[in-house]
Amino acid sequence: MKAQRAVWGDTLTELAETDDRIVVVDGDLATSTMAVTFANAHPERFVQAGIAEQNMVGIAFGMSTLGYRPWLSSFGVFLTNRALDQVRMLVSQTKAPVRLAAAYTGLLNGASGKTHQDIEDLSVMRALPNMTVLAPADETEAEAIIRWAADHDGPVYLRLARDAVADVFDGSYEFHLGAPVLLRAASDSPDVTVVSTGVQTSRTVDAITAVESEGRSVRHVHLPTIKPLDEDALWQHLAGATDVVTVEEHSVVGGLGDVVAAVLAGRASGARLTKVGLADAWAESGPNDFLLEKYGLSVDRVADRIRDVLGERVAA
Template sequence: MRSQRQVWGDTLVELVRGDDRVVVIDGDLATSTMASRVAEQHPDAFIQAGIAEQSMVGMAFGMSTLGYRPWLSSFGVFLTHRALDQVRMLVAQTGAPVRIAASYAGLLNGSSGKTHQDIEDLAIMRAMPGMTVVAPADEFEAAAAIRWADTFAGPVYLRLARDAVAPVFDSDYRFELGAVRTVREGADLALVSTGVQTSRTLAAAELLEAHGISARVVHAPTIKPLDPAGLLAAAGGAPLVISVEEHTVIGGLGSLVAELFADHGVTTPLFRIGLADEWSESAPNDFLLHKHGLSPRRVCEQVLARLRQ
């Protein structure tokens, strides 16, 4: 298995090799985000901006007006919080084709703690007009989404996880903006997930099977724009829908599903699993996933508790 940050570094090397307009602008985290692979193999396509995220966004916007295809490389939290004004004003409002590679996104970031855990990014970025938001499930979807984003004509926020997960797809996967993927069939309920949490949600569905519960798993890699008909077709017919995300339950995937159900008059019960409205802490991955109810076992337990109600 490869992590999404490894895939990002390797794929950018390929893109730079084939197109001298592609450039990576890094915020002094190249060895963590794997942008260092571009720096090592194609130094002319790599710009080290230092700890200056706001300036990075300005540089990317300016280069996009000259025909370059810039990628921003940093931890997601710095791009969605420290540089938020520049992303909003220079990228989203202008529609500039700037690709935001938000590495170390979510809860699991190598025990850096709440200062570096970006558990609000999906809510922030999907609320921003003009921004496309993508959260791939695994290494294969990440590679496909990166190649797709490189040629997209507008701003893209790409949520990338630090650590590898069990693959959901294979090397034949093709990314399609907005598409919803049913990755496991089931009749008793539908689990809707996004990003690398989908891998853990699939594992939770296997645990539920041992309890006699047939769980469908629906993966939504595109948070914005999402195909409403596709999601309703995949999840709307289930007796119960449960969203599962490595993100706060406020404003993310669960909120998106609730909004779609409300807009289309869907009365199916919806339960949201994610981080509560509280800050997290520095701890190993397994501890954090268990505490915040996102490990396969804890997801299974919460589903069973909801069914008992």
């Protein structure tokens, strides 16, 4: 297993060997985000902006007007909050080909302090016009998405996790913008349909395996693209579902759950939706395993939520 931040550093370094448009602007976190890999290989195309995220965005925008394809390297929370005005005005409104490589996103940054956790980023970024929002599940998907994003002619927000997770995909995987990925087909009439995104998909795979070992049928859909989403393609997996469960390492406000809710509501679905994620409250500092348990996102807790949904349906 390889952490997504390391995949980003390695893949971008390789791509830059044949694409001299690629540059990286870092916010004094290169050893954490693994931008240091790129800096060591291509020092002439690495800009250390220091702890000045707003300026970073301005620098990247300026470089994009000269034909470069800049990547911003920082913790997600700094790009989506501290530098949001600049991202909104300089990148989103102009459709500049600036890529936000948001490392250390989600709940599992508690060791750095709860101020560094970014559990609202998908909600913030998907609200910006012209912004492509991507959340890969594992190292294989991360690499495929990075290669796609490097040549995309527009703004990209890429959600990257600090720590490695169990593999979801193998080397045959191909990324298609907007397309949902069916991980477990189950039957034509599954007991429940689960939709997940980002590295939470890896934990959800294990949770579903546990539930299915008990004789239940579960369909599992992964969304690497939060925006733009092929809603018709997602609906093909949701149509006829009685219960839908969304699972995300993110706030339940404005994230994956609301994306799926809009698809269900827009097609007058009668499915009951259960959103598994962080409640409308701040998280806290702590070890990863403790945080996953407390906020209901560990393998066991996700399996329990799915069992709850199935049990309520039987009782009804």
